[in-house]
Amino acid sequence: MILVGVCGGIAAYKTCELVRTLVRAEHDVQVVQTPDSQRFVGPTTFAALSRRPVLADGGPEVFPHLDASSHADLLCIAPLSATTLSRIAHGEAANVLTATALAFSGPIVAAPAMNPRMWEAEATAENLRLLAARGVELVGPAHGDTAEGEVGVGRMSEPAEIAAAVEARLSTAGSLAGTRVLVTAGGTREPIDAVRYVGNRSSGRMGVAVADEASRRGADVTLILAAASAAPSAPMRILRAESAAELERATLEETAAADVIVMAAAVSDYRPADAFAGKRPKSGEPWHVTLEPTTDILKEVGARRTAGQVLVGFAAEHGPGGVERARAKLERKSLDMIVMNDVSRTDIGFDSTENELVLVTARDERTVSRRSKRACAAALWDAVPAPTAATPAPRGE
Numbered sequence: 001m002i003l004v005g006v007c008g009g010i011a012a013y014k015t016c017e018l019v020r021t022l023v024r025a026e027h028d029v030q031v032v033q034t035p036d037s038q039r040f041v042g043p044t045t046f047a048a049l050s051r052r053p054v055l056a057d058g059g060p061e062v063f064p065h066l067d068a069s070s071h072a073d074l075l076c077i078a079p080l081s082a083t084t085l086s087r088i089a090h091g092e093a094a095n096v097l098t099a100t101a102l103a104f105s106g107p108i109v110a111a112p113a114m115n116p117r118m119w120e121a122e123a124t125a126e127n128l129r130l131l132a133a134r135g136v137e138l139v140g141p142a143h144g145d146t147a148e149g150e151v152g153v154g155r156m157s158e159p160a161e162i163a164a165a166v167e168a169r170l171s172t173a174g175s176l177a178g179t180r181v182l183v184t185a186g187g188t189r190e191p192i193d194a195v196r197y198v199g200n201r202s203s204g205r206m207g208v209a210v211a212d213e214a215s216r217r218g219a220d221v222t223l224i225l226a227a228a229s230a231a232p233s234a235p236m237r238i239l240r241a242e243s244a245a246e247l248e249r250a251t252l253e254e255t256a257a258a259d260v261i262v263m264a265a266a267v268s269d270y271r272p273a274d275a276f277a278g279k280r281p282k283s284g285e286p287w288h289v290t291l292e293p294t295t296d297i298l299k300e301v302g303a304r305r306t307a308g309q310v311l312v313g314f315a316a317e318h319g320p321g322g323v324e325r326a327r328a329k330l331e332r333k334s335l336d337m338i339v340m341n342d343v344s345r346t347d348i349g350f351d352s353t354e355n356e357l358v359l360v361t362a363r364d365e366r367t368v369s370r371r372s373k374r375a376c377a378a379a380l381w382d383a384v385p386a387p388t389a390a391t392p393a394p395r396g397e
């Protein structure tokens with residue numbers, strides 16, 4: 001059963017369509033309304049669409065929040081208002097919806113809707129961080145016109161998009177439960193002196209999306225994060241690594257305790273051989289920096305892998321022949337899968353929120369057409385082979 005929580009906001013009219021879509025897909029839907037939401041859409045409408053009475057404050061049930069939360073597979077809150085966001089973030093049981101959310105231990109998908117200035121507020125950001133740390137998955141909000149005539153981010157996502165997120169969460173929830181996943185993400189920085197470095201254009205978004213998705217699927221995730229403009233939103237253990245050497249140390253320490261390792265970090269292949277101690281003063285003369293190769297971490301991990309461990313690499317390829325080059329890396333580095341993306345394209349990849357991937361294994365290759373990095377991460381996990389029963393060493397904490 002899916003619980004659909006409705007808060008007060010004009011977007012509640014779109015929740016009628018969401019309920020209809022979920023009922024059409026043969027889900028049992030139980031609508032839970034806050035008192036405020038009933039000023040926008042009455043319980044009779046939701047009762048008719050969901051084919052069962054709505055749960056609301058003042059109803060005949062004695063423990064509606066406990067009954068609802070113990071029988072549900074997922075709670076979808078749409079629209080999620082700023083008030084309910086704050087209440088849930090702080091564990092309030094102010095009405096039947098917030099009490100249900102507090103008592104519910106399953107997956108929560110929420111579609112916020114509010115004025116763009118309220119969405120931008122630091123208080124909202126802090127509340128969202130609290131929810132994210134507990135694994136609540138957000139859909140939207142989208143950019144566009146709001147009911148009050150402003151333009152910005154704050155519109156509730158469309159019902160079809162919310163329904164798709166609910167379906168995806170239901171079908172994959174727990175699919176990686178008990179699996180220990182290690183992900184590296186971001187780009188390394190190799191110091192030239194105390195303030196300058198050799199770096200690369202990786203934003204870390206793709207790797208962070210891979211870690212987030214694994215966590216949403218129930219994995220126990222460790223993320224080793226180099227320089228990145230993206231931050232994870234799902235619960236996980238995060239270790240920071242700045243340079244290729246630090247990433248190498250952290251990765252090799254964590255490898256033995258992982259069932260699946262995804263190396264999405266953009267590791268510098270070279271580093272300055274003699275980093276200048278302190279800040280090198282400017283002079284009119286040219287500055288020659290000698291670069292020396294770094295360790296190929298993925299190859300090292302491949303050489304040490306234990307039976308049953310799954311190893312996935314990334315290949316940033318430029319232009320034609322990329323799949324062939326990626327396949328050669330798959331073999332050279334003893335991988336189960338390599339994820340190829342074409343970095344010569346400007347519409348996807350580095351600074352984009354979207355990507356297009358080719359998932360290459362020894363047997364085949366599968367194109368994941370252009371989509372959000374989050375959707376790419378979901379496609380990646382759908383394709384990653386399950387680790388076999390062999391048991392890697394326990395994690396030494």
Ligand code: CTP
Nearest residue numbers: 263264265267269295296297298313314315316
């Ligand atoms: N990688 C790594 N250590 C390095 C360089 C790369 O672990 N020093 C990993 C990356 O995290 C990625 C994969 O290797 O998963 C592919 O990286 P890429 O730079 O594309 O491949 P290379 O083998 O370095 O080949 P080339 O640069 O010649 O294309």
